[in-house]
Amino acid sequence: MIKQFISRVLGRKKPDLHNPRIFRADKHKIDHGAISAGAIRVCEGLHAEGYKAFVVGGAVRDLMLGRQPKDFDVATDATPEQVRAVFRRARIIGRRFRLVHVMFGQETVEVSTFRANHERSEADEDDARADEHGRLLRDNVFGSQEEDAIRRDFTVNALFYDPERDEVWDYLSGVDDLKARRLVMIGDPEARYREDPVRMLRAARLAAKLEFRIDAKTEAPISRLAPLLDNVPAARLFDELLKMLLSGQAAACLARLRALGLHRNLLPFLDELFKDDSARRFVELALARTDERIAADKGVSPAFLLAALLWPLVDRRIRAADGGTLPQQVLWHEAMDGVLEAQRRFLAIPRKLDATMKELWVAQPRFLQRGGGRPYRLLTHPRFRACYDFLVLRAEAGDVPMELADWWTRFQDADEDMRKSMLLQDDGPKKKRRRRGRRTGGGGRNGLGEADAQGETNAQGEQG
Ligand code: ATP
Numbered sequence: 001m002i003k004q005f006i007s008r009v010l011g012r013k014k015p016d017l018h019n020p021r022i023f024r025a026d027k028h029k030i031d032h033g034a035i036s037a038g039a040i041r042v043c044e045g046l047h048a049e050g051y052k053a054f055v056v057g058g059a060v061r062d063l064m065l066g067r068q069p070k071d072f073d074v075a076t077d078a079t080p081e082q083v084r085a086v087f088r089r090a091r092i093i094g095r096r097f098r099l100v101h102v103m104f105g106q107e108t109v110e111v112s113t114f115r116a117n118h119e120r121s122e123a124d125e126d127d128a129r130a131d132e133h134g135r136l137l138r139d140n141v142f143g144s145q146e147e148d149a150i151r152r153d154f155t156v157n158a159l160f161y162d163p164e165r166d167e168v169w170d171y172l173s174g175v176d177d178l179k180a181r182r183l184v185m186i187g188d189p190e191a192r193y194r195e196d197p198v199r200m201l202r203a204a205r206l207a208a209k210l211e212f213r214i215d216a217k218t219e220a221p222i223s224r225l226a227p228l229l230d231n232v233p234a235a236r237l238f239d240e241l242l243k244m245l246l247s248g249q250a251a252a253c254l255a256r257l258r259a260l261g262l263h264r265n266l267l268p269f270l271d272e273l274f275k276d277d278s279a280r281r282f283v284e285l286a287l288a289r290t291d292e293r294i295a296a297d298k299g300v301s302p303a304f305l306l307a308a309l310l311w312p313l314v315d316r317r318i319r320a321a322d323g324g325t326l327p328q329q330v331l332w333h334e335a336m337d338g339v340l341e342a343q344r345r346f347l348a349i350p351r352k353l354d355a356t357m358k359e360l361w362v363a364q365p366r367f368l369q370r371g372g373g374r375p376y377r378l379l380t381h382p383r384f385r386a387c388y389d390f391l392v393l394r395a396e397a398g399d400v401p402m403e404l405a406d407w408w409t410r411f412q413d414a415d416e417d418m419r420k421s422m423l424l425q426d427d428g429p430k431k432k433r434r435r436r437g438r439r440t441g442g443g444g445r446n447g448l449g450e451a452d453a454q455g456e457t458n459a460q461g462e463q464g
């Protein structure tokens with residue numbers, strides 16, 4: 001009684017872990033129609049066998065906010081083997097924390113057994129993935145439903161929804177926080193960030209995505225603890241960065257990262273880059289355009305996005321390069337590889353993206369050449385469309401004249417006569433077709449083998 005009174009006076013009702021608050025339909029207002037058929041069938045199937053089963057995590061949060069969840073996860077007190085036995089198409093995945101994937105047609109529902117927190121759980125999970133050899137992997141640490149609530153990161157991510165009874169179970173005042181639109185870390189924030197520093201990035205991403213404020217106590221330790229991100233495997237950091245970039249709120253995520261001081265450990269070049277207004281404009285515009293594409297259900301390519309983020313660095317290196325007699329393609333490859341390697345010390349940018357990023361970059365000077373056969377050859381570039389989109393972005397950011405982008409917009413769609421009339425006569429020095437050193441510096445790997453990208457342009461591809 002007294003405890004309850006005190007906590008009410010303090011403004012936060014003390015959660016009672018043994019008695020979750022239960023919200024019925026009139027209070028939680030979840031639109032039952034927004035729940036995936038698969039998640040409902042999984043819960044029903046498990047209930048029929050006498051197990052507990054709830055939709056959990058981000059899906060409940062999003063449903064209560066009236067947003068369509070990205071994916072539906074189910075948590076249960078059944079073990080993975082017991083879950084598998086209930087469904088016809090189900091398989092156990094994962095080594096350390098074993099989950100079950102239950103398939104219904106196109107849909108896959110991830111089912112996890114309630115588990116308890118224990119130190120460094122998420123980080124260990126990651127290590128386990130990174131290190132395939134030699135390590136003895138501990139068993140699953142199953143737990144009660146309450147423990148499963150506590151091991152989660154934010155209170156709004158620790159809600160359980162039973163679609164059959166149409167009830168939300170709340171052990172940690174997540175519903176209050178959801179209504180107040182605030183992210184509150186479960187437990188002691190500093191300890192939870194130390195357990196798993198990625199939670200700091202999740203705070204930035206979720207606050208941006210949900211337009212929530214980060215609770216003061218949850219926010220306070222972040223800038224001080226940001227350097228802990230250096231101990232997170234680079235692959236996991238890259239995954240988190242990608243989630244932010246593809247969240248549909250990339251611009252807002254970046255703003256939150258910077259406000260929290262987390263960008264220094266994720267995208268360390270940003271501070272330096274943003275001193276230059278045009279570079280900043282370009283990066284911000286690239287993120288805003290990405291968000292627009294996602295809002296319009298158009299695809300976005302991670303390689304394009306990363307190429308945009310890193311372009312000002314490549315551009316800067318090319319401008320600064322004093323190649324002397326070095327062929328252009330050598331300069332370009334040195335600049336591009338230099339930028340990529342410097343980033344890889346922090347972020348595990350997958351090497352499979354390199355070729356596409358380089359193609360986008362190296363095509364840029366070719367757009368400046370609008371005479372003779374060169375524009376025609378550029379049109380046949382297998383990734384012309386992406387290279388052109390990149391050019392348009394640069395034009396919008398004021399990196400190249402809009403007139404150039406407009407010219408290419410018209411040239412693409414023009415008929416042959418029109419194209420001929422559009423070609424610029426004075427297109428710089430004549431081509432030196434058989435340059436020596438053509439094959440040096442890896443030219444030809446990424447589209448640089450084209451005559452167009454060779455010595456006839458200066459570092460920026462500007463003629464003369
Ligand atoms: P999104 O909408 O981006 O999917 P999410 O909150 O659902 O957001 P997921 O990565 O799908 O994020 O994680 C599902 C749930 O797992 C979270 O809601 C949270 O309860 C828990 N979780 C995820 N990552 C962590 C973490 N690092 N520490 C503790 N709990 C976590």
Ligand code: MG
Pocket residue numbers: 057058059070071
């Ligand atoms: Mg999720």
